[in-house]
Amino acid sequence: MDYIKQKTPPVREDRLRACNAFGGTCCDLVGASRSGCLYGLKRAFAQTYTCQLGLSLAILNTLRDAVIIIHGPIGCGGSNIANAGLAKNLQRLRDPRARGLIWLSTNLTEIDAIRGGEDKLKEAIWYAEREFRPRAIIIVNSCVPALIGDDIDGLVEGLQKEVSATIVPVHCPGFKAKIMASAYDAVYHGALRNLVKAPAYYDRVLPDDLEELKEKYSRSRTVNLLNVSSMSRQDELELTRLLQALDLKVNLLPCYAHPDSFEDATEAALSVSICPTHDDYFIGHLQAKYGIPFILRTIPLGIKHTSAWLLDIARFFGLEKEAQQLIAEETRQLQEALAPYRQVLQGKRAFIGGGEIRVGATAALLQELGMEVLGLRIYHYDHFADEIYDELNGKETMVVNVATSQPFEQANLLAKLKPDIYLGHVGLNGWAAKQGIPVCPVYGVNNLYMGYAGMFEIARRLVRILKNPSFNRNLAAHTRLPYFAKWYQENPFAYIDNNVLTGNK
Template identity: 50%
Template sequence: MSYFELKEPPRREDRLNACIAHGAALGDVAGRGMRCCQPGNERSFTQNSICLLLPALGTMNSIPNSVVLMHGGLGCGSSSHCGNAAVRGGNNQRWGVVKDGRWLSTGLTESDVISGGESKLAQAIIEADRRYRPAVIFIVASCVPGIIGDDVESVVEQTQPEVVAKLLPVHCEGFKTKIWATSYDAIYHSIGRNLLTDHKQPAVNKEKNGITVNLMNVSSMGRVDELELERLLNQLGISVNIFPVFADPDGMQRMTEADLSISTCPTHDDYMFTYLKEKYQVPFIIRHMPIGIDNTGKWLLDVADFFGLTEQALALIAREEAELNAALEPLKPIFTGKKAFSSAGEFRALSTAILLAELGFEVVGIRAYHHDEFAEVEYEKLIRLIGKDLPLNIANCQPFEEANLLRKLKPDIFLGHMNANSTAAKLGISTHVIYNSGLHYIGYQGAYELARRLYRQLKNPRFNLNLSQYAALPYQEAWYQQNPFKYIKLAEGDNE
């Protein structure tokens, strides 16, 4: 049975045996499947995490002509206020229009928790449709309706005939999973079940000319990264559909008519790709993330091999790498001997670590937010490039473990998410954001631009060094002397 026959997607803990707690050397993970990191693993002490709602909102708020209707407490979705900067910037980059995302809330109260919020949700749907006339309304189920048993799917089914907008229920009950990447599945689940469900792919499309691929983007990609990948594919004669971030909902049907779907982040894309193949026979490639020199070449070759364009791709890769290596030559001397630490979602952290090694850094540690089967190929690459003894931390935040690691490893540069760099900064370590939707990271252009930014930071690292003299982390010295993975429990129940 297809997962899309269910009302909501399964947790990634169940579907992929994904896990969030592990600490060991890189060699203990690579090539061993999930045996090194059992899904039942947790911590006897946990400091913090985030809800899967946060990454989900990054995608939903970007969709043009849409409304995101949060069904829950008023605070759920409030992160959209700060996330709106990316929405405004993304709209401006693509269409030259500064436009806000639109999100609403049913604002459930204590009385609603007791008596139920279904009637309030139905009224909110009708009002959102009347007021904004959007193409789609995302109906986002947060923790409260999941706890009190509101049947969001039934409300949507009963209300759909009364509104013009297409209603897309998205299940983001944060208490159900600790794997944030489940949020991507939740969005794709609703798009597949509710937006694409009536579309019938023609048996033969006689009017179609050339090759078209689905290029799946993520909310952490800026338009500059999309253009880089589009530039490379266009040189092979391949046209590109870019989905789902900032994609017009009326045009999403084109996903079902492509010749191939290409992943830019395997963590993000597998759920939708499987659906497109099951229902519309669209094949897919989900192996490499095009961050770094070697990874970008492998990514291009996979696509080219599928269409019989290998020779053209090899010539393109040779030209691009020659130009890039020449541009990097003046920058590399400052990277030699410098230690680097990479921290992000699993694939981004691993592919960025590979790029750092290609630039000449000594990669001394990696932290990934979760672990699943799709990253096995990246671990094998890192083993060949760096070695088996590199410390690896699988952690959904947990800055206390990160602070301990950083004190021990003493990197010169830390690459992490913008909201996670403060730990390293307060230790006097130079930091760089691992993604910013206005900057280049992906492809050959991304490799050069990242190197250029790191060069400037390492030329003048004084800011964080000065900051460390006046800012302190809240951990006692005794903690820094302990094993950073002390509180991670093994599958048998013992601590590391």
Template identity: 30%
Template sequence: MPINLRTPQAETREQRLGTITQWDGSAAQLARDSAFTFGCGRDCGPGGRRLCELSSPYSQASMCAEQIAVTNATIIRDTVVIQHAPIGCASSQSFTSRYSRDLAARRGWKPEDPRSICTNLGEQDMVFGGVERLADTIRDAYERHHPRVIFVATSCATGIIGDDVDGTARQLEEEIGIPVVPLHCEGFKSRHWSSGWDVIEHGILRRLVPHRPDDKNPDLINVIHLGGPDVFSPLLNPLGLEVNLVMGGNPLERLAALSTAAATVTMCFVLSYLATGLEQEYGVPEIRAPLPYGLDASDNWLRDIARVTGRTHLVEAVIASERARIAPELDRLRRLLKGKKGFVAAGAAFAHGLIADLRELGVTVDDAYSFHHDPSTDSGDPEQDSLGHLVQTTGDVRNFTVSPDQHFQAHAALKRARPDFVICRHSGTMAVLAARMGIPVLPIFYSNDGIGYDGLLTIGRAILRVLPRRRFYEDVEAHSAFPYRREWLEETDPFALEAAE
């Protein structure tokens, strides 16, 4: 099903991909059942079925799509984001302030405060509507900062009261003469926060990527990532490719060059909406090879990029040299990590990648926790079935839990797994949970850390740095408790509550 760019709202992940957020079983089973959605492209033997979401009567505070969309819009330079919302939605501005300064430090940019303004809706706006406030705020934003683009993010409240954000944006765009791009990201509309990626990528595709058929650059490759250090140029420059790194705070020029590139890769298929859209709209091919986690996958990823961009003659030398370069250190890390048991908690394709990395490092992974599961991708290409690929190339994961950062389920899953360490993203719940259970934890803030050959070294070394902290975590564990009933504290089935219903 093609991506629909005619409407200002991106369809949610549940609608497009059949995304689920609650499931428990083996990775092999989940991959087999997901194959149904991929239309028998892979593993669709008997047993495949449409995935059904488990539902839990109990649930804990999670995250929403608005936060993803707004954070990633806010860090784009020369823009202002307007959060058309009551004040609480904008309390993430403080987080974005920290994030954007950290990003600037890592990328060598001048540190700047993120520019976002909240319309600060109150009770009378709920009754009479908030579009006038929105119009005034857009004018204010333009006067204050003279941005090149203004994003307007919606909220649960404005979605419910029905403010005409699209109409107001169009009207103000004419008035001030710069793009005013609505981001429809009401938190209640999707069960999973990763829909926020689709929202910002939808906005970018519709409004910020000009068609430039005469500017094709055969040496340019788009890399869509979540943010953080550029680990891609060292991998791709030897192929004669120049990296156009987008998202993660990169400037508008990078977005404007998207349609001119020879190909697009995403560092995580959770972000592939933009890549698929670029192929659909501008014929920029999307690299669909499994993501570069582990040696073989990294080899094959480079080969696929070389094939699509016409550089196959260069690639084997690059692969051989990369493998040789990291071999001694990889051996050392494998020796030190041998026999260790790891637990991975991250979002879908990113989790699958980290599991592959750990297994390449010789770590045993029998348990993992994915914040959501996409049975399909927007391309519909089974080549992008990252879970199926993981199971085929590195084996099953016995206990594979899908849960959106639910503390109580993660507690049971960790109790079942009893790992030597946890590696996780979205560290808000999981990192401190593991720590409080006496388990060393490696939070991955910048998700490029595990990519490619160097990614193995980066992750391996980081694990070794956190293992000695067990001394601290065990001390805390012995002197604190969670407010669950004893039965739940001992529970090892994350979905025991459903079973009991």
């Protein structure tokens, strides 16, 4: 993989032929994906979601010692407003001196849209440099400058010589990508072009063979653990604990990392993803350019996927036997602890929504707990998820709806399937709640979900939530969703445009 000579990365619908409009069974989904017939991207009725700029910010906002410049009209990146307070607290879990989230808007007006926004961008870069002296200044490029053709890379090239912060352009104009996850590639593209580089070393004045050997050994045991902004510090600690049990060292990035961590990334022995949707672009390039092999298969959620994830890593280091031993002991303790929760959860019917990898693994986790999974909603789908979905029990009847948000399809499905519990994503949980269904968020930046400890926490959480569903039940009795009653009688996928001629545009 080598796209980094280009200024902008390709979008996912082109690079991976990802799809975000599908309705059918899990079996149909995997079949269509494997035969290359999954291409839906269009609806005749649609609801808003987030653009790749918004999702890019989800990662970029976490970076420490960086200032973000949103190059666009004043509203672009406004979602930062909601994160202003939280971002600082989360950064400070990693570094008590972290400054928190600082961003600038170039506030492009209609006149700027005519005469170009480069002057304002330059002004913003100087403002960031002078007021905050950050390690990195990240320019997030929105629709308007992309359409009028502001030459951001040219401007940065000229200005970088005068500015001490490393300037990182991230090209993520919303209108360019239907698949929101293109954001991850946009962010990594910017990082690969500007932050990732082999650190400079100088020869020792006094040679010290032992010290050099130690360093070499340390590097041969270091893995890049690629986190995601939707995971918590507790998740990171759980995964680190498991890797440390195999005597591995962990370099965590990209989320909440210091920009310098990207330099360290070129020295690791292995890159480990916890989500192929998130990382394939980055680790593909790390391998191509710096020769760092990678593991990119699944997310460590539930016993099966955590163990598979751990075994993949151990195999690389020749530690398979040790890992088996660790897994056996971890599983034994966990199974014992889960016993009372299984009794409550046995046979409970769940519906899950979120990103493709997390949703697939969460479905497997719930099945491990003895629950029935009625249906899944996933933001988009591509071949990375085929294996996970192919291995789910009951895939022949399990309903899958590929949709970026689109709560009207969800409302229709939930009304028909009537699950006992819904596990969903921020922004969609509230709609399920109004249908009276108990809700457990499918991720949380303050809660543990991953690894063995995470599975226990999920089980405990589900049982707690099911114990008193009054809040949502009351909501359902007193509020209504905005759809006509007749919508619930229709096919939930009625507005997906599968026309081969228009549907894949």
